[in-house]
Amino acid sequence: MDKKNLYISTIGCQMNVHDSEQMAALMEKEGYVCTDDVGQADLILLNTCSIREKAAQKVMSTLGRYRRLKTKKASLIIGVGGCVAQQLGERLLLKVPDLDLVFGTHNIHRLPEFISEIEKTGKKIVETSLSEKTPSLGILTPPRKSKVTAFVTIMQGCNNFCAYCVVPYLRGREESRPLEDILEEIAGLARSGVKEVTLLGQNVNSYGRSTKGATGFVELLSEIEKIEGIKRIRFTTSHPKDISDSLIEAFSQLGKLCKHIHLPVQSGSDRILSLMNRRYTKNDYLEKVEKLRRSCPEISISSDVIVGFPGETDGDFQETIDMMEEIRFDTLFSFKYSERQGTAALKMEGKVSEPLKKERLRILQSLQELHTLEKNKAMEGHIEQVLVEGFSKNCRSDVMGRTSTNKIVNFTGHGDLVGTIVPVRIKEAYLHSLRGEML
Incomplete structure (x- = not known):
């Protein structure tokens, strides 16, 4: 099976993030490999949110950037899923003619079928039906x-x-x-x-x-x-x-x-x-x-x-x-x-x-x-139990994790700590995170 590159962009809440994870899992079984470089993609999927106008506007501006990629790679497939796709359906194709696929919130499971059909026939697909069971x-x-x-x-x-x-x-x-x-x-x-x-x-x-x-x-x-x-x-x-x-x-x-x-x-x-x-x-x-x-x-x-x-x-x-x-x-x-x-x-x-x-x-x-x-x-000086999730974004000698109360804590540590819960004394507090010292 030839390997192809899949790029997924997610706009919206944690449920949208998880929906994107499901899309990636389905397409990996079809030979697609996730990439962080949209320029290398053979398939671009934009998973959308429609709960606020700002999110919907971001969808249209993002699609405008993706359309330009198609002028360089004619075989590129662009699909839109999520709530904007569900809401606009066929109208989304009228707004963005270069789109190949519009699929709604109840049709993620059919994504491999849709992509296969587009690859074979070049036919555009819109599917936004809602079912009693998902x-x-x-x-x-x-x-x-x-x-x-x-x-x-x-x-x-x-x-x-x-x-x-x-x-x-x-x-x-x-x-x-x-x-x-x-x-x-x-x-x-x-x-x-x-x-x-x-x-x-x-x-x-x-x-x-x-x-x-x-x-x-x-x-x-x-x-x-x-x-x-x-x-x-x-x-x-x-x-x-x-x-x-x-x-x-x-x-x-x-x-x-x-x-x-x-x-x-x-x-x-x-x-x-x-x-x-x-x-x-x-x-x-x-x-x-x-x-x-x-x-x-x-x-x-x-x-x-x-x-x-x-x-x-x-x-x-x-x-x-x-x-x-x-x-x-x-x-x-x-x-x-x-x-x-x-x-x-x-x-x-x-x-x-x-x-x-x-x-x-x-x-x-x-x-x-x-x-x-x-x-x-108020947490400064307190000892918190922190689940270490990975390395800090700002400093590779630091690890980051969260307290039970969902506060982000950064502290000096090594990769072996990832996945463990460790006691950390909070030394400094900022608006968006805490700085600690592992005990």
Whole structure:
């Protein structure tokens, strides 16, 4: 089998990253070898995100660069997958005529079939059908050499229909993988040297709910806890309305469950939360945070916030700021509201101007930087257990790893430490990382 070069570019969340890993695994079986040099590629795959306009714009600009490569290599195949592909379908071919393949979120498993057909006939292919069952959920991705962490998809889709979000329309309704399949995959990862798994889903709290009599999310965590070789378990993402008392208690009861949760709040205003169709109030969220910190005092909490949602007043924005001051998140992912076709928010009145959205985002992010640095500074002098993931990007004499609370730590060390959990005293704290000394 002739070896061909595959270049994959990923835009979006951790689920998109894992989808790209699945694409690579499928195409490697067909004789393709992954390359970091797009100029050497025989096949380019762009895996896309459509949750915000900025991400969708990046897709078009990236494709513009790839089109120029095709003038130099006529045999080059360019394909687009993910949410932008799902959303635009045939229209994407009209926008970018040099594209060969557009495949949606439920059709990753058919990628080898599509590429083979294009290689034989030169025919352009568009496939964006959504199915009740998603075969790609079961595609196994062997870990890369020396990799000690891995993503594992436990479910796909969403039933929540938040007013700003296109995910339910592009990923379909909630579908959970069978418990046995997940455990088998993780056991295999453990045998290959993986020490930490991150469970992925649009709303992991809903795992198993769509299947009568199925195992729930906490039970899944308890079963993974038993797998020999796995040292740490993480998950993302959680919907606040669905986080249960049993999951909150799991942070103090399961020894392998990391002391970190990503819990998107989106706004501190009850009026805006209602318009967003989030189905919880600010007080509901605050109660969940209080329970989490009571169950696990050292837990770190990260969140998402959208500023400038239609109808957001200065008072609504101030409520978000006040909530941030009260909770003091460890980290925060914040964004300007972005109109997305097909969502309920598109028809709402009270649009916020771009300059005002930009200013609110600046204020919010400046405040969060203070909170993040405050949280990190509080760790100076403490001894943390760090899972070493590899060498530091900035210094080859340093290794880097993460604490259970998801803080990045750099310290002097050697390659033999990769995959081990070591005690590190935190010497200096910065905004995005910590500097430590191994004991």
